[in-house]
Amino acid sequence: xxxxxxxxxxxxxxxxxEKTSTWRLFDDKDLQEGDEIVFLNKETNxxxxxxxxxxxxxxxxxxxxxxxxxxxxxxxxxxxxxxTFRKYYGDQVKPxxxxxxxxxxxxxxxxx
Numbered sequence: 001x002x003x004x005x006x007x008x009x010x011x012x013x014x015x016x017x018e019k020t021s022t023w024r025l026f027d028d029k030d031l032q033e034g035d036e037i038v039f040l041n042k043e044t045n046x047x048x049x050x051x052x053x054x055x056x057x058x059x060x061x062x063x064x065x066x067x068x069x070x071x072x073x074x075x076x077x078x079x080x081x082x083x084t085f086r087k088y089y090g091d092q093v094k095p096x097x098x099x100x101x102x103x104x105x106x107x108x109x110x111x112x
Contacts, residue, residue, distance in 0.1 A: 001036060001037070001038050002029050002031065002035055002036075002037045002038070003037065003038045003039075003040050004022065004024070004029075004037050004038075004039055004040070005039075005040045005041070005042040005045075006022075006039060006040070006041065006042055007042050007043070008041055008042070008043055010073065011039070011041050011042075011048050013073060014039065014048075014049070014106055015048065015049070015108065017106075019071060019072065019073060020070075020071030020103060020104060020105075020106070021070065021071035021072045021101060021102065021103045021104070022072070022102050022104070023072065023099045023100065023101055023102075024099070024100045024102065025061075025085060025088075025089050025093060025097055025098070025099055025100075026089055026092075026097075027100050031053060031056065031100055031102060032053065032056065033053050033054070033055060033056045034052065034053060035052070035053045036050060036051070036052055037050065037051050037052075037053065037104070038050055039051055039106070047109050048108070048109050049106055049107055049108045049109045050106075050107050050109070051104035051105060051106045051107065052104060052105045053102050053103070053104050054103050054104060054105050055102070055103040056100060056101065056102050056103075057100075057101050058098055058099065058100055058101070059098070059099060059101070060095060060096050060097060060098055060099065061081070061082070061085070061093070061094070061095055061096075061097050061099050062094075062095025062096060064099075068101055070103075071103060072101075082094075085097075
C-alpha cells in the first residue's frame with residue numbers, strides 16, 4: 001500500500017479534520033484517484049490513519065487558484081510556500097513545477 005508522510009503539525013490538522021487535501025510535487029508513487037494510502041508521522045514513522053484519494057488534479061505552483069486551497073494549510077506569502085516546498089523537495093521547486101492536488105477522506109487509526 002502507498003504511504004504519505006506528514007510533519008507532526010500537519011498530522012494534527014488531519015486528525016482534527018482541518019486538513020483534507022495535500023499537495024505533492026515530483027510524485028514518485030504514481031498517486032491516483034481511488035488510491036488507499038497509509039498516513040505516517042514523518043518524525044516517528046508511526047501510522048496515524050488511512051485515506052482514500054477522492055479527487056486529484058494537476059497544475060503548476062504558479063497557477064494555483066483560491067479553490068485549490070480548500071482543505072489545505074495556508075502560507076503567509078507565496079515566498080513562504082516556495083521556501084516550505086524547497087525544504088521538502090530541494091531547490092528545483094519553481095512556479096512551473098507541477099503539483100498534484102489530492103483531496104482525501106481520512107480514517108483515524110484504530111489504535112490511537
